[in-house]
Amino acid sequence: MALQDDVNLFYMQPALRVFHDEALRFLAFSSEEVMAQAGEVLFRKGDKASGAYLIRNGQLSLVTTDTTETQELFSGDLVDESALLAEVRYRATGIARAPTNLIFIPRLAVHRVLQEYPDLVVTWENDIVKRLQDVKLTLEKVMKILPPSEHKSEQKTED
Numbered sequence: 001m002a003l004q005d006d007v008n009l010f011y012m013q014p015a016l017r018v019f020h021d022e023a024l025r026f027l028a029f030s031s032e033e034v035m036a037q038a039g040e041v042l043f044r045k046g047d048k049a050s051g052a053y054l055i056r057n058g059q060l061s062l063v064t065t066d067t068t069e070t071q072e073l074f075s076g077d078l079v080d081e082s083a084l085l086a087e088v089r090y091r092a093t094g095i096a097r098a099p100t101n102l103i104f105i106p107r108l109a110v111h112r113v114l115q116e117y118p119d120l121v122v123t124w125e126n127d128i129v130k131r132l133q134d135v136k137l138t139l140e141k142v143m144k145i146l147p148p149s150e151h152k153s154e155q156k157t158e159d
Helices: 003-011 021-030 107-116 119-145
Strands: 032-036 041-043 051-057 059-063 070-074 093-096 100-106
Touching: 003 021, 003 051, 003 100, 021 100, 021 107, 051 059, 051 107, 059 100, 100 107, 107 119
Parallel strands: none
Antiparallel strands: 032 100, 041 093, 051 100, 059 070, 059 093
């Protein structure tokens, strides 16, 4: 795939949309193409994540426990955004469900971009904070809609 196609795909990601074209080109150039066959395990729960995967096309399942809890990801989805910033461990096992083409974005490449373009640090930080605030507001709205539930810690026990 052409470098500009990857740049365009990166730009569509909320996690990367504040990066300017030059920074995105550097990331695209520094990223690795990964081809996975159906059933192939890309990473296991608990493994250290040294970057994030962006799905170009295909399907990836994130399996958390004994293949019972899954989340399905498709073209354009970013797997483990937090791994772009910090050393984290995968919270699930990633299994390709179909032939899947991915881009692996190394955390070190992101750190290099931030060193090269220090103005992006503040811009990216502000964007992350805004997105977290949006999530918080959404959760607050959902909590208002849901009926109140009793928590075990709030239940009184009678002697």
